[in-house]
Amino acid sequence: MPVARDEAIVLRTNKLGEADRIVTMLTHRRGKTRAVAKGVRRTASRYGARLEPFMHIDVQTFQGRTLDTVTQVETIDALARPICDDYDLYTAGTTMLETASRIVAAEDEPAVQQYWLLLGGLKTLAGKAHTPRAVLDSYLLRSLAIAGYAPTFTECARCGAPGPHQAFSAPWGGAVCPQCRPPGAAAPSIEVMLLLAALLTGDWATVDQAIVRDQREASGLVAAFSQYHLERSLRSLPMVE
């Protein structure tokens, strides 16, 4: 069928020619897809504002030989506005979009769980109910878990010995017991390990009560875990404050 209609989250845009853009979207049914949006950089464009990153849209595309072309767009939730008005939300949100684009590598392959996770994450971020960094850390851990890199913060990642343990190894997949601990493993406190587990499971009561020092240490471990399993570093992550 040449015309496809789907819900989508805009991941990024690239300039094309004089006034067009290539829009990369994570769609509900088709996974990651790219489409040309013609004339959207002109100020008179009727749907240029709807095809900005972070926008949750209902989009209709015409399937071409190489790239699809956007023919209609309706806004479902204009998440770009609250996120872009706050620089901390913007940097955290951009890292979430970059992560989604990296994890869902193949185009036109359904990634429904990743779609719902990203949508939920961006809505939580825009709602400002929790700190941007905590929302980002929780998103990173959960998106990696869906992709098959689920970390463990209680049992030992290598031998399964019950925890909590006070050693963390990104290559081995999280907490490690004293017997399995490899050289160079981090040594976080029990509180940090419990915070990491809360971020993974979405226990926001525990996350919001954590002290700043533990939050920073947990963020560092999440960043190390993410960068290791994504294989290439996230360009936007160092800009998150």
Next chain:
Amino acid sequence: MSTKPTTIKDVYEGAVQDLIDELGRLPGVGPKSAQRIAFHILDADPADVQRLATALVEAKARVRFCDVCGNVAQAETCQICADPRRIDTVICVVEESKDVVAIERTREFRGKYHVLGGAINPIDGIGPSDLRIRELMARLQDGVVQEVILATDPNVEGEATAAYLARMLTAIEVKITRLASGLPVGGDLEFADEVTLGRAFEGRTLIGS
């Protein structure tokens, strides 16, 4: 025998192909356009081609960036910064030199400019330190400037850059304003998207008494 599709690259060689390749590297110019421009140049009068070549070399050699605002210039300071009739107390912050031209066309603004050299775009690895934000802060230190107009593009990157600048500038005693967003003049209200229309409502102004 299998037949392989013939591309532009397969047909030409030597200087013609080099010219097509170089033209094809320009923004917005594809292989077909590059071929058309190349043959236009080959058909043109040698004096016209020499003038084009001289203009390209001269522009690259002589054009530089203004030490004060970052706009394109042919001297240490651009014409706008060197103009004594310009108001020193207002600075309009834009992303690119092209934006200066767009605002100058309005003939509404008589202050000076500051060109950032882009917008914050973390996915492309462009952070605040890659823009001329430090130079902007240095320009505001002497207390002469009373208003900073943030005229970054009304897109995600531009809005985020404006939010970052607003946060940085709150530490300095200066009035911070942002260009209004809203309906394009000459358009129909029914065709406006809800984001733009929402902005227009937020930025509505009082008329009459």
